[in-house]
Amino acid sequence: MxxxxxxxxxxxxxxxxxxxxxxxxxxxxxxxxxxxxLMQLGxxxxxxxxxxxxxxLLVKGCESRAWLMHYYNQHQDQHxxxxxxxxxxxxxxxxxxxxxxxxxxxxxxxxxxxxQAFDKLNLKPYLSQSRGSxxxxxxxRIKDCCH
Amino acid sequence: MQPFDPVNFxxxxxxxxxxxxxVYLDNAATMHKPNVVxxxxxxxxxxxxxxxxRGAHTLSQQxxxxxxQARDDIAAFINASARQQIIFCSxxxxxxxxxxxxxxxxxLRAGDRVLITALEHHANIVPWQIHCSQYxxxxxxxxxxxxxxxxQQAFTELLALKPKxxxxxxxxxxxxxxxxxxQMVSQAKAAGALTVIDxxxxxxxxxxxxxxxxxxxxxxxxxxxxxPTGIGVLYGKTAALELLTPLFGGGEMISEVNFSHSxxxxxxxxxxxxxxxxxxxxxxxxxxxxxxxxxxEQVKSYKSMLLKQFFAGLNQxxxxxxxxxxxxNAGIVALNVQGEHPADVAELLNQQTVAxxxxxxxxxxxxxxxxxxxxxxxxxxxxxxxxxVATSLQALTxxxxxxxx
Numbered sequence: 001m002x003x004x005x006x007x008x009x010x011x012x013x014x015x016x017x018x019x020x021x022x023x024x025x026x027x028x029x030x031x032x033x034x035x036x037x038l039m040q041l042g043x044x045x046x047x048x049x050x051x052x053x054x055x056x057l058l059v060k061g062c063e064s065r066a067w068l069m070h071y072y073n074q075h076q077d078q079h080x081x082x083x084x085x086x087x088x089x090x091x092x093x094x095x096x097x098x099x100x101x102x103x104x105x106x107x108x109x110x111x112x113x114x115x116q117a118f119d120k121l122n123l124k125p126y127l128s129q130s131r132g133s134x135x136x137x138x139x140x141r142i143k144d145c146c147h
Numbered sequence: 148m149q150p151f152d153p154v155n156f157x158x159x160x161x162x163x164x165x166x167x168x169x170v171y172l173d174n175a176a177t178m179h180k181p182n183v184v185x186x187x188x189x190x191x192x193x194x195x196x197x198x199x200x201r202g203a204h205t206l207s208q209q210x211x212x213x214x215x216q217a218r219d220d221i222a223a224f225i226n227a228s229a230r231q232q233i234i235f236c237s238x239x240x241x242x243x244x245x246x247x248x249x250x251x252x253x254x255l256r257a258g259d260r261v262l263i264t265a266l267e268h269h270a271n272i273v274p275w276q277i278h279c280s281q282y283x284x285x286x287x288x289x290x291x292x293x294x295x296x297x298x299q300q301a302f303t304e305l306l307a308l309k310p311k312x313x314x315x316x317x318x319x320x321x322x323x324x325x326x327x328x329x330q331m332v333s334q335a336k337a338a339g340a341l342t343v344i345d346x347x348x349x350x351x352x353x354x355x356x357x358x359x360x361x362x363x364x365x366x367x368x369x370x371x372x373x374x375p376t377g378i379g380v381l382y383g384k385t386a387a388l389e390l391l392t393p394l395f396g397g398g399e400m401i402s403e404v405n406f407s408h409s410x411x412x413x414x415x416x417x418x419x420x421x422x423x424x425x426x427x428x429x430x431x432x433x434x435x436x437x438x439x440x441x442x443x444e445q446v447k448s449y450k451s452m453l454l455k456q457f458f459a460g461l462n463q464x465x466x467x468x469x470x471x472x473x474x475x476n477a478g479i480v481a482l483n484v485q486g487e488h489p490a491d492v493a494e495l496l497n498q499q500t501v502a503x504x505x506x507x508x509x510x511x512x513x514x515x516x517x518x519x520x521x522x523x524x525x526x527x528x529x530x531x532x533x534x535x536v537a538t539s540l541q542a543l544t545x546x547x548x549x550x551x552x
Binding site for chain 2: 035036039
């Protein structure tokens, strides 16, 4: 497995999450359905193989461990990411986050506000503070990839 | 003494009236406060507030009297032989830092050994690490047996290396296992060591008599004993406390100061620099006085009845790895849903208003030994109910269903 392959596999998963799962999630009527969808979402992202999980990829500030890999396409000014988490709910939420920012230009990514975006999707109430802080740590790490 | 009536007991906590939906099983993290504690603190601020030990005025004398009365009450609570053996501090963490720092200058020299166990909370590991590495003191760790008990045979063997200090928890904050503290203290003393007991989880479970326990130090945090946050107790035998170099310098702890040197005050003030948490001490004393009104054997047997019901229910749920033993357990159950991360389990319980802790419980070395990401911890208190047990079991069953669907 290479970063290229992971990026290639992640892209269609994120499009599907954005187009199909997100609307389903926002319409789910009870918390059980919501969490079932979240966990399925997480499963759609290809996992980062154990031996690629270098300590430098580890995102601190999460209750559970999470990892982030990045690629910047200079010609097209686009940021692409691959991420993984050992906790499934967190991975689902991070997948949603990634579906919103993957492929953004440098300027777009710099301007992106996670709280606002989640608010718009009515997802904010489902973020508890501690899990929220893990997401924020991941978002901060994603933004660190900007130049 | 009052007989213990669970409904009446729970009724003394306004928290539960304000949060009727919640099943609170995170008592090992912090406990709720009975109204008498909150009232005692409010009364102090509203009626008596003044600084202690220094005012020329009557108000300060009254505040001093209330504060020192709190010390007396707490001394009586653990049967300390003298009032100056109760040192107020911010909690067990502060107490352990004071002990580790304080002994490093007087008792421990390069090449000496300190012995702790593999079940300790970070508060009983990190202060020793910080000071040991600085002073060339060797830190030994008692390993665990296959069922996560402190390996008593290894403990005996490590004592043969003649550690100068032995420091261990009364009750494991992760697993709830009750250590054979009296025996461990007597063995450590026979080996010539000073003994330190981290009583953060122990003080609330059992009546602690420091004289019969014969330990040199026993420390705990007020907020895990129905008291406020920010206050705790460092108990020490007078001779042991005299060995401690103060970690903090400042007001109150000196008898004479000039720019070249200062003379330290006598105990307990020598180890209480600065304005103490007066209201906190008063609140903690109120908690100690209050809990003593109940028959402690009845309280304990009620809690073990809840624990027994909980364990029985867990046996009906497939796919669990239960880390805690039901035997010699103070009311804490750590478990995992097989193959699932504890953060996921804890979050699914949270969605069902069951408050537990999921993670490593400030015991990372323990979980590294086990190769686990952590565990979900259910910790019970006497204000929990049989309904709490049933509801949390249902919620756990639901969480397992969602996770394994």
